[in-house]
Amino acid sequence: MDRRSFLLTGAASLALSRAQAQMNMRGMSGGTMRGMMGTRRQIVPLPEGEPFRELPKLANQSSKPGTFAAMLTAAPGTARFINGLTTPVLAYNGQSPGPMIEVTEGDAVAIQFVNRIGDISTIHWHGVPVPADQDGAAMSPVADGTGRTYSFTLPAGFAAACWYHPHPHMKTAEQVYRGLAGAFIIRPKVDPVPAAYGDTVLQITDLRLDADGSMPDDTMIDRMNGRVGDHLLINGLKNPVLAVDAGARRRFRLLNSTNARFLRLSFDGAPFTLLGTDGGYLEAPVPGQSEVFLPPAGRVDVVVDFAAPGTHVLHTLAYDHGWMGPTRPDESRQNLLTVKVADTKAAAIPPLPSTLRAIEPPGAPIVTRTLVLGESMGGMMGGMSGGGMGMDMTINGRTFDMNRVDLISKVGQVELWEVQNPTDMDHPFHIHGNSFQVRAFVDLKTGAVTPPPRRALLDVISVPRGQAAQLLVRQMLPGLRMYHCHILEHEDMGMMGLVDVNA
Ligand SMILES: [Cu+2]
Incomplete structure (x- = not known):
């Protein structure tokens, strides 16, 4: 039986009773069960409008040129999303999102991972071309209370905005939505894009909170559709405010580290120039884009033009990716970042290069x-x-x-x-x-x-x-x-x- 007929024939209620029986065995209430099915919940509002903050960087413990060495400890921690309420999270080095790793193509990287989350975990280097045994795959779990070192040398010629997250079999979704994900930025030795554009990582995460400040478990609806929470956060904040001068052109790396969000994003008409995707630069900048699309785990490298004084809000546009069952959330017009463009004129910056690199066609498949x-x-x-x-x-x-x-x-x-x-x-x-x-x-x-x-x-x-x-x-x-x-x-x-x- 496929999912649609399952839901339409009412078999869902059978599954519900099965689940209810199991919940009862675990001493949970019918209310919990209704929550598990994903019935309508009260959305707890989060404070908005705090100053934008850059992701904190993971310090390099190595002084040797061309090497990056650091430690990442995954452990339970707490966060304050709402005044007066503490939210238990999972964090890397006490931070969620995890600290941003910034390296250069060709670097030798060694990250000592310590797992203290109370369950198996791994660190997977999403998008980074690392040897198979350093990939943090489900086949190489790291037991709680133990650790390992991930070491790899980044290939020359590969520069991109990547990220890291756990990948233990059947436990990845929960470990990520509870807070384990961080940016992994590989810079080129020589960047064709002038430094005057800046380079700001916007890591997008998804948060669902109960009234007591805790994160509820995945519901059955989440299992079917992927978890779509109540709030989208940028670098851990709900709709923070970034100030720029009029005429500013700013470079952003957008990273979708949510479990299941298909993000169609607009900046209220401020035009995007697309520079790159998951695996780094395009062949040439693509100007004049009014929106960008980021599937779960996707990244884009863009320059946004803030031509005139005013306010531009980075927000989601409606996008139909299919949905099974009840309680389909409204995923449109969720505000991520407010950019206030001042009257002051930005200093002139050099134009973007007309080409960025060559991407070789892979050749005929055999x-x-x-x-x-x-x-x-x-x-x-x-x-x-x-x-x-x-x-x-x-x-x-x-x-x-x-x-x-x-x-x-x-x-x-x-x-x-x-x-x-x-x-x-x-x-x-x-x-x-x-x-x-x-x-x-x-x-x-x-x-x-x-x-x-x-x-x-x-x-x-x-x-x-x-x-x-x-x-x-x-x-x-x-x-x-x-x-x-x-x-x-x-x-x-x-x-x-x-x-x-x-x-
Ligand atoms: Cu899927």
């Missing part, structure tokens, strides 16, 4: 693979702790098994992955190890082919329902790599597979 995303009810792996109500999220009909290799590949081999999405909602598809390029989108009904607007390096792509994304994939390092839906609840429920890349 292997073609088909991956079909699926959602099914009544699966065997589920249960309240795992899938939730026995719901499975699958690729080619199977849920993730870390002891099963799904695909075998070869270093340097160009492959065409056609990721088909016949389900009821959009899924953001992520591949570990290396960036990919999109060849085209294909409509599953009509066969209509739409090429991407331009060449770009991505590591996550939203595959709309009813469509397939054709990806040109090339792994450059050997080892086992995961690929999965980056709605973290879906990943936890099994929409994930393993490719073994042979040397």
